[in-house]
Amino acid sequence: MDRISGRRTEWNMTAHANTPHTPNTHSSDNYATQVLSQLKQDILTGYFSPGEKLRMVRLKERYQVGVSPLREALSQLLVEQLVIVENQRGFTVHPISAEEMADIYHTRAQIEGLCVGQAIERGDDAWEASILAAAHRLKKSAELLDENSPENIQRWEALHQEFHTAIAAGCASPTLLHVRRSLYEKASRYRNLWLKRNMLNRTVFHANQQQHQDLIDALLARDSESAVQLIQEHLLGPYRALKDTQL
Template identity: 65%
Template sequence: MQSDNRDNSAGRVVGDLKQDILQGFFAPGEKLAMARLKARYNVGVGPLREALSQLLIEQLVVVENQRGFRVHPISKEEMLDIYQTRARIEALCVGLAIDQGDDEWEAGILAAAHKMHKFSSAMEADPQEWERRHHEFHSAIVAGCNSPTLLEVRRSLYEKASRYRNLWLTGNMQQTDFFDANRKEHDRLTEALLKRDRDTACQLIEQHLLSPSKALLASQTIPDKTV
């Protein structure tokens, strides 16, 4: 029974710590002191080490010899690699979804798009809720690809990209021009998907996913190389 409790604690901490890293509670490169983690997550060293080891595999933390763990640092070089790779993988998933998706897939896209647009006017008040609905929309459009392996690769890239996107969103939620353009991109993408226009949809999703990286480069908030 004690083993089950330990496993449950480690599993909970993995999820909670991952979200804190992705949402920027712990800054890139910040040292993850055990005392602070124990107090925040109310667990012992054992579950914390298990959680940190898992996040090390997922490249969200790094380990220093005899110095513990730090949040994985960020850089323009890594950001561009993540966004470019993610855009290509997403386009591949979208193309397969158009080829194989059924009526249920189309209905899922419409429902997710409606929920996202319905909340768009309140995104400044609750950016995390908007991000959740935005994520659900992008998950819905690729759901028809029927490739668990591709979807797992996509999930990992989404999480890594979200660290960078959240850094930008924190200081730019009031830039209405950007979000107006973002909404129009979603509308054009939804239209192409429902028309089964493979070439247009794949082109649009690549352009859409690369847009945040261009905004991040222009913001000058990310170091050129990992330090």
Template identity: 50%
Template sequence: MNKPIGNTGNTASQLTPQLKQDILNGIFKADEKLVMSHLKQRYGVGIGPLREALSQLVVEKLVIVENQRGFRVHPISRHEMLDLYQTRSYIEARCIVQAIQRGSVDWEADVLAAMHRMRKAKNLINQGFTGLLQWETKHQNFHATIASGCGSQSLLQIRQSLYERTARYRLLWLRNSMASNDYFNKIHSEHQQLVDCVLSRDTVRAEKLMFAHLQAPPQTLDKKLDHVVTTCHAKKPSA
């Protein structure tokens, strides 16, 4: 029997982020049935905390509940992907505009540091799924650092929600595209252009660049989402 990854006696508040991260990282694939006995063993918890955590993830649209049939991971679709990324592109573009208008010199320094950490982590993309996730953490920290200068908690909360809802599509994009050095260099060039806009305080160019940059995943996956999902699920990451 596998040792539970959580602490025995986990409450729902402790379990929810663990379960959410496993869904976002593809441990549980889209539309997969979530079997209570397996979840109890994996997380070392009882039915009560599991149901409470799953109900919270239903609210966050990561899990669906089926009458008399339990819980299932929320399916993915081309329509949802395009809708989420279109909305997220608008929000990220708004964040960088406000950040450039309001951000301090310290914020600029934080953006430069995040860019440096991401650039130094390039070798991680060639180290399998775990390395890809480690690079993605630095990648998202870069974008979060840019957005942090906007000065609006409401805007940042909306951004975070959209980031989480696009995470599974982004994971498919990463596994399908980022192993290519040419593609990685293209994305890195876009990141450098965003940094240049931050330093020159060019809101007009930054807004256009950020919107276009956020369209890379849906443009790559569009019209071949089903094939990419099938291929990646065949190589489902181990827990």
């Protein structure tokens, strides 16, 4: 057993309490890459709070690596604006604010609108099929929400995201999809922080179901104007629910 996989196992076992880390990392990755995904997850899920100082000793203990891979991972999160840095004062989790949340969600709505608009122009049969497939999987998993444990919500959320990603993928623009993904991650941080305080009720999800069907109809009809309008509303809905509650 080589060092990396050995170390990897240790990580999984020492994942202290709060966050069960995904073991889905290929040992072909280096430490920096492995730490990146875990650290990102820890920030997005709120294990490290907004504005919290990220002390190296703590990070070294948690992820069982030296400072070099840590600083590489943190450097990447810096570009993604999930951490901030001040010379000689180390790294800090990027603070949150109502203003940033509004900006992210609105920008995300615009970007998603671009994706959908182009997807309608460019999407082919395979695109339509993948949407219907993802929609089917999502609908079938609605039962996950009956028992609203964090794990089930996470699983449903993953399927939900896959559904919307299937739609956006039709735009066939790696650059645009890259931007989209980055914004999704930033937004999901706010969503997760909100989830930690407020349990979600089922009604919002049923509204979701209807919106999804309307969206699919507009997509298959290649009705760009309606589809863009629907997807933007679909994204801004959660925002409106979030923004008035205390973070």
